[in-house]
Amino acid sequence: xxxxxxxxxxxxxxxxxxxxxxxxxxxxxxxxxxxxxxxxxxxxxxxxxxxxxxxxxxxxxxxxxxxxxxxxxxxxxxxxxxxxxxxxxxxxxxxxxxxxxxxxxxxxxxxxxxxxxxxxxxxxxxxxxxxxxxxxxxxxxxxxxxxxxxxxxxxxxxxxxxxxxxxxxxxxxxxxxxxxxxxxxxxxxxxxxxxxxxxxxxxxxxxxxxxxxxxxxxxxxxxxxxxxxxxxxxxxxxxxxxxxxxxxxxxxxxxxxxxxxxxxxxxxxxxxxxxxxxxxxxxxxxxxxxxxxxxxxxxxxxxxxxxxxxxxxxxxxxxxxxxxxxxxxxxxxxxxxxxxxxxxxxxxxxxxxxxxxxxxxxxxxxxxxxxxxxxxxxxxxxxxxxxxxxxxxxxxxxxxxxxxxxxxxxxxxxxxxxxxxxxxxxxxxxxxxxxxxxxxxxxxxxxxxxxxxxxxxxxxxxxxxxxxxxxxxxxxxxxxxxxxxxxxxxxxxxxxxxx
Amino acid sequence: xxxxxxxxxxxxxxxxxxxxxxxxxxxxxxxxxxxxxxxxxxxxxxxxxxxxxxxxxxxxxxxxxxxxxxxxxxxxxxxxxxxxxxxxxxxxxxxxxxxxxxxxxxxxxxxxxxxxxxxxxxxxxxxxxxxxxxxxxxxxxxxxxxxxxxxxxxxxxxxxxxxxxxxxxxxxxxxxxxxxxxxxxxxxxxxxxxxxxxx
Numbered sequence: 001x002x003x004x005x006x007x008x009x010x011x012x013x014x015x016x017x018x019x020x021x022x023x024x025x026x027x028x029x030x031x032x033x034x035x036x037x038x039x040x041x042x043x044x045x046x047x048x049x050x051x052x053x054x055x056x057x058x059x060x061x062x063x064x065x066x067x068x069x070x071x072x073x074x075x076x077x078x079x080x081x082x083x084x085x086x087x088x089x090x091x092x093x094x095x096x097x098x099x100x101x102x103x104x105x106x107x108x109x110x111x112x113x114x115x116x117x118x119x120x121x122x123x124x125x126x127x128x129x130x131x132x133x134x135x136x137x138x139x140x141x142x143x144x145x146x147x148x149x150x151x152x153x154x155x156x157x158x159x160x161x162x163x164x165x166x167x168x169x170x171x172x173x174x175x176x177x178x179x180x181x182x183x184x185x186x187x188x189x190x191x192x193x194x195x196x197x198x199x200x201x202x203x204x205x206x207x208x209x210x211x212x213x214x215x216x217x218x219x220x221x222x223x224x225x226x227x228x229x230x231x232x233x234x235x236x237x238x239x240x241x242x243x244x245x246x247x248x249x250x251x252x253x254x255x256x257x258x259x260x261x262x263x264x265x266x267x268x269x270x271x272x273x274x275x276x277x278x279x280x281x282x283x284x285x286x287x288x289x290x291x292x293x294x295x296x297x298x299x300x301x302x303x304x305x306x307x308x309x310x311x312x313x314x315x316x317x318x319x320x321x322x323x324x325x326x327x328x329x330x331x332x333x334x335x336x337x338x339x340x341x342x343x344x345x346x347x348x349x350x351x352x353x354x355x356x357x358x359x360x361x362x363x364x365x366x367x368x369x370x371x372x373x374x375x376x377x378x379x380x381x382x383x384x385x386x387x388x389x390x391x392x393x394x395x396x397x398x399x400x401x402x403x404x405x406x407x408x409x410x411x412x413x414x415x416x417x418x419x420x421x422x423x424x425x426x427x428x429x430x431x432x433x434x435x436x437x438x439x440x441x442x443x444x445x446x447x448x449x450x451x452x453x454x455x456x457x458x459x460x461x462x463x464x465x466x467x468x469x470x471x472x473x474x475x476x477x478x479x480x481x482x483x484x485x486x487x488x489x490x491x492x493x494x495x496x497x498x499x
Numbered sequence: 500x501x502x503x504x505x506x507x508x509x510x511x512x513x514x515x516x517x518x519x520x521x522x523x524x525x526x527x528x529x530x531x532x533x534x535x536x537x538x539x540x541x542x543x544x545x546x547x548x549x550x551x552x553x554x555x556x557x558x559x560x561x562x563x564x565x566x567x568x569x570x571x572x573x574x575x576x577x578x579x580x581x582x583x584x585x586x587x588x589x590x591x592x593x594x595x596x597x598x599x600x601x602x603x604x605x606x607x608x609x610x611x612x613x614x615x616x617x618x619x620x621x622x623x624x625x626x627x628x629x630x631x632x633x634x635x636x637x638x639x640x641x642x643x644x645x646x647x648x649x650x651x652x653x654x655x656x657x658x659x660x661x662x663x664x665x666x667x668x669x670x671x672x673x674x675x676x677x678x679x680x681x682x683x684x685x686x687x688x689x690x691x692x693x694x695x696x697x698x
Contacts, residue, residue, distance in 0.1 A: 315639065443614045443640030448606040464640030484609065485514045491611045492594040498614065498639070 006145050011075040011086075017116045018074075018137030023067030024112055025136070030059045076135065083123065083150060085133055095133060097123065103290070105147040109281040119143040123150065175272065176342065178263035182307055182333030187256035188249050189301040190309065190332075193430065195248040203240055260332050265342075272345065274329060284329055290314045290499055291346050292441045292467025296339060297433040307333045310342055313467030315499045328467075343436070347422070351436050354419030357483075359411060360458045363474040367407045372400055405429075416472045418483065420490075423463070425470050439490040441465045441498050447484060449477060463487075466498065517597055517609055522588030528629045529650025533580050535625050541573055579603070589648050591659060596636055598646045608646050612666040614638050620656050632656040636663065 006012075031038070034055070069089045076085040083102070085095045104124040113120055113136075121143050123133040138146065261278035271287040295311040302308065310331040334342065344350050376396055383390045409429040417424040425435045442463055449459035453474070460473030461480045473480070548565060551558050558565070582602040590597045595611040619635045626632065626649070634656045636646040651659070 443638040444608060444610040444644035444646075446606050446608045446644065448601075448604055450604040451602075462643070464638065464644030466639035466641075469641065469643060481516070481518050485516050488517070488595060488609060488611060489514050492613065 006142065006149075008078040008146070008149050011077045013075055014071060014135060014137040015118060015139055015142075016071075017118055019067050019071045020116060021067075021112060021118065021137045022070045022074075023064055026066040026070065027059065027063040030063050034059065074135075078149065083133075085135075097133065099150060099152075102150055104285045104287075105150050106285060107143045107147060107283050111279050113137065114279075114281070121146055174264045175267040175345075176265040176331070176334060176338045178260065178276075178331070178333045180261075182335070183256055183260055183263070184253065185305045185307045186260075186302070186309065186333040187253035189299060189305065189307070190256065190431075191252050192248060192299075195251050196244065199244045199247055199251075203244060256332065260330075263332065265331065267345070274331065286312055286314065286329060286346070288346050288348065289497070292465045292498070293435055293437040293470070294343060294346055295433050295435045296343070297428070297431055299431045306335045308336070308339045310334055310339060312346065313465075315466040347436065347438065349421065351422040351424060352419050353417040353424055354422070355417065357416040357418065357472075357475060357479060359414045359472070360456070360474045360476060361411075362453075362456060362458055363414065364407055364411045366474060367410070368404070371403050371407065376400070414472075416475070416483075423470070423487075425472055435470055437463075437465060437467075437470065439487050440494045440496040441467075442487055442491050443498070445484045445487060447477075447480060448473075453477075515592075517592075517595075517607070520590045520592065520597060522590050522597065522599055524588050525584065525648075525650035526631060526652055526655075529626075529631055530581075530584055531629060532623070532625050532631065532650065533584060537573075537576055537580060541569075541576075544569070587650075589646075591662060596646060596663070598648055608644065610636055610638055610644070610646055612663060614640070615663060615667055618660050618663045620660055622653070626650075634659055 038055070066089065070087070073089055073092075074085075074087045076083065078084070078099070081099050083097045083099060085093075085097075087093050102123055104122075106122040106124065108120045108122060109118070110120070116137070117139070118137040119140055119142075121135040121138060123135075135146075258278045260276050263276040264274070266273040266275075268285070271285050273283060273285055275281060275283045291312055292315050293313040295313070297309045297311070298307065312329045312331070314329070331342065340350060376399070379392065379396070383393055406429040410427065413426055413428055413432050415424075415426040417426070421438060423437050423439060427433055427435075443466060444464040446462040446464070447459060448462065453459055457477045458474040459477040459480055460471060461475075461484065463470040463472075548569065552562060579602045583600060586602065586605055587598075587600045589599070594613075595609050597607065597609050599605065599607045616637045616639055619637070620632050621635070622632045630653055631650055632653045633647060633649040634651055635648075638644055
C-alpha cells in the first residue's frame with residue numbers, strides 16, 4: 001500500500017480510461033432514449049441507408065463527447081472533513097457529504113470495468129438514497145486509498161483500532177469461503193418452484209401456438225389423429241416434463257455460479273465484507289448494527305447436503321423498493337457450522353428456538369379458499385362463458401392436489417418461536433425459511449382480524465421492521481395480543497437502538 | 500428478562516394491555532367528509548352512466564342491470580364506510596400510539612414513540628372547511644406500518660404533533676442524534692441531472 005499518501009484535498013479526476021466507462025453509460029442512455037425512434041425506423045417500409053448512418057453517427061459521436069465532458073467535469077476532493085463531488089456538463093451539481101455520515105464504502109467491478117482494470121467506488125450514506133455517490137473508474141490502489149481515507153473518520157467515531165492495518169486483499173483469512181462444490185449443491189437444489197413455473201408457462205404458450213398452427217394449416221384431420229395417438233402423446237408429455245426438469249436444473253446452476261462464484265466473507269473490524277461474482281464482482285460491507293433481520297432457508301435436499309442459504313436484510317430507505325432489494329444480501333451454500341458462526345456474529349448471540357406457537361387449522365381453510373376454491377370457480381365460470389376452452393378443466397385436479405399439498409406442508413411448517421431475545425418465524429412448504437429478528441428491531445406492530453374470525457378468536461399479526469415485514473397467522477388472537485404487548489414492552493424498555 | 504419463556508408468559512399478563520385501552524373516536528364532523536367523498540364519487544359515476552344511456556343505444560337493454568348494480572354498490576360503500584367510521588379510534592399512551600380501523604377486517608396498529616421517524620399534519624379541502632386535520636406518524640418500517648389518523652380537530656392534531664415530537668426529541672437528547680433527520684447535508688441533488696442532459 002504505497003499509494004496511501006495521495007493528496008485528497010486537491011480536486012481529483014477519475015482515471016483517463018473512465019472516458020470509456022462514461023461513454024458506455026452515455027451510449028446506453030442514448031440508445032434507451034432513442035429506442036422508440038430506432039424501433040420505428042427499423043419497422044418503417046422506406047429504408048434509407050443514409051438515415052441509419054446519421055442516427056448511428058449522432059449516437060456515437062454525441063455519446064463520446066458526452067462521455068469526455070462528463071469525465072472532464074467530474075471531480076472530487078476532501079475538504080474540511082467533508083467529501084465533495086462536483087459533476088454535470090450543463091447543470092452543475094455539487095454534493096457534499098460530511099465524512100462522519102458515511103456508512104459504507106463499497107468497491108465493485110462490472111464486466112467493462114474488469115476489461116479496463118478499473119474499479120468503482122460507491123459511497124453509501126445514511127439517510128436518503130439520493131445522496132449516494134458512485135465514482136466509476138479508478139485503479140485498484142486508488143480505490144483502496146480513497147476507501148481508507150473515507151473510512152478513517154467512521155472508525156475514529158466508533159473508536160475502533162487503526163484501519164490502516166486493514167487492507168482488503170492481503171491480510172485477512174476469510175471468515176467463510178463458499179466452495180465451488182457448495183455452489184453446485186445450492187445451484188441444483190434451489191429455486192425449483194420459480195424456474196419450473198417460468199419454464200412451464202413458456203412451454204404451455206409454445207404448445208398453444210403449435211396447436212393453433214396445426215389446426216389452421218393442416219386440413220387432413222386424419223393425419224393429426226393418426227399422428228397424435230395416445231402412446232405418442234404420453235411419450236411427448238413425458239419428454240416435455242423431462243426437458244423442463246433438466247432445464248430448471250441447468251438454469252439454476254448457471255445463475256447461481258454466475259452470481260456467487262468465488263464467494264468470500266471476510267471479517268473486517270466490526271463488519272463483514274462480502275465479495276462474489278464471476279463476471280461482475282460485487283463487494284458489500286455488512287455491519288451487524290444495521291442488520292434488521294436474518295433469514296436462513298433450506299429445503300429437503302439442502303438439508304441432506306448440509307447447505308443453507310442465509311439472507312441478511314439491512315435497514316433500508318423508506319420508499320425505494322429498488323434499494324430494499326439491494327439491501328438484502330444473500331450468502332449461499334454455507335454449512336451448519338458456518339451458518340452458526342454467521343448468526344452469532346450478526347445477531348450478537350446464537351438465537352435459540354424458544355416457545356413455539358402453532359397456527360390455527362383455520363389457516364388451511366382460509367388458504368384453500370384463497371388459492372383453490374376462488375381460482376377454480378372463476379376458471380369454471382370462464383369456461384362456461386367460452387365453451388371452446390373447456391379442455392383446460394382437465395388441469396384442475398392436478399392443480400388442486402398440488403396446491404393442497406403445498407398448503408398442508410406450509411401449515412405444518414408454520415411456527416413462531418419466541419425467546420426474550422429473539423423472534424423466529426418459520427414458514428414455507430418446500431423451501432423452509434426461518435426469519436430471525438431481535439425484538440428491539442421492531443418498528444411497529446399490526447394485529448388484524450376479519451369479522452368472521454372474531455367468533456373463533458383467530459387473527460394475524462404483522463411485525464414491521466426497517467428490513468421488511470414478518471406476518472404470522474392465523475393463530476389464537478388472545479395469544480397474539482399477549483405477544484404484541486410483550487414485544488411493545490420490550491421495545492419501549494430496552495435501551496438499544498434499532499440502527 | 501433472563502428467565503425462560505414460561506416465566507415470561509405469566510409476566511405478560513401483568514403488562515399493560517393495548518386491547519384494554521379506551522380508544523378515542525374520530526370527530527363526528529369527519530362523517531361529513533366521508534359523506535361528501537361518497538357523494539362526489541358516485542355522482543360522477545351517475546353522470547357518466549346517464550350520459551352513456553342517453554348517447555349509446557346499445558346500452559338500453561342493460562339499463563336495469565346497471566342501475567341495480569349501481570344501487571347495490573352505493574349501499575355497500577355506505578355500510579362499509581359507516582362501520583369503518585365507528586371502528587376507527589386512537590389513543591396516545593405514555594410510550595406508544597394506537598390506531599384501530601377497518602370494516603371487513605379490523606386492524607390495530609401500534610407504534611412506540613422511540614421508533615417514530617417524523618410526524619406530519621395535512622388537511623384536505625373539505626376537512627379544512629370543517630376545521631379538521633389528518634395526522635400521520637411515520638416509522639422506518641415501511642408504508643404498511645405507518646399510522647394515519649383522519650378527522651382530528653386542528654388544535655388537537657397540533658397538540659398531538661407537539662406531544663409526539665416532544666417524545667422523540669427527549670429520546671434523541673439521550674442518544675446523540677437521529678441519523679435519518681440529520682441526514683447528510685445535501686445541496687443540489689444529482690437525481691434529475693440525467694434527465695436534463697438526455698437528448
